[in-house]
Amino acid sequence: MSQTFTTCDICDANKQPSSEDVRVLPPVFRDFGQARKFFGQVVTVKCFEDNTLVKVAVESPGYTDTPHGRVPKVLVVDGGGSVRKALLGGNLGAAAQRNGWGGIVIDGCVRDSLELGVLDLGIRALAAMPMPTEKRNQGEQNVPVQIQGVWVRPGDWLYADEDGTLVMAQPWSV
Numbered sequence: 799m800s801q802t803f804t805t806c807d808i809c810d811a812n813k814q815p816s817s818e819d820v821r822v823l824p825p826v827f828r829d830f831g832q833a834r835k836f837f838g839q840v841v842t843v844k845c846f847e848d849n850t851l852v853k854v855a856v857e858s859p860g861y862t863d864t865p866h867g868r869v870p871k872v873l874v875v876d877g878g879g880s881v882r883k884a885l886l887g888g889n890l891g892a893a894a895q896r897n898g899w900g901g902i903v904i905d906g907c908v909r910d911s912l913e914l915g916v917l918d919l920g921i922r923a924l925a926a927m928p929m930p931t932e933k934r935n936q937g938e939q940n941v942p943v944q945i946q947g948v949w950v951r952p953g954d955w956l957y958a959d960e961d962g963t964l965v966m967a968q969p970w971s972v
């Protein structure tokens with residue numbers, strides 16, 4: 799359960815189109831953090847132009863301690879693909895790094911790109927957008943979400959590297 803994976807190796811082992819094991823996200827995400835390679839167990843937030851629950855998530859521990867060691871979590875945010883407001887900025891990104899998150903994937907936008915760019919954290923999103931959200935306490939936590947048409951469920955495993963982003967129900971083991 800370490801960074802010894804590559805997304806290409808995982809796909810080589812799961813080529814059948816009918817395979818439910820591996821779900822590859824469409825290649826529409828840009829990297830905003832320093833880490834281009836990250837993995838972890840999925841926690842989800844579903845929200846629309848309101849990042850109240852993104853803040854709650856990144857301010858909590860981004861890992862699970864197990865008998866086999868510390869396992870990172872990846873926050874997957876279904877922001878409905880909105881490119882009108884940013885769901886994460888420099889402060890929330892810094893909180894995520896401080897709390898040990900493995901990474902964040904947002905079907906939506908981020909802001910404070912320069913601040914995010916120095917964080918040792920995987921951050922993937924559609925685009926940069928300077929306009930912040932309003933915090934109206936709306937959204938859902940840990941529900942199945944569709945990211946760019948692909949189902950991502952809480953407890954799935956997400957693997958991201960220079961070639962793409964994919965999720966699977968079980969952790970990858972070589």
Ligand SMILES: O=C([O-])CC(=O)C(=O)O
Nearest residue numbers: 886887888889890891930
């Ligand atoms: O708080 C927000 O809405 C996002 C933000 O600007 C930050 O994380 O610094």
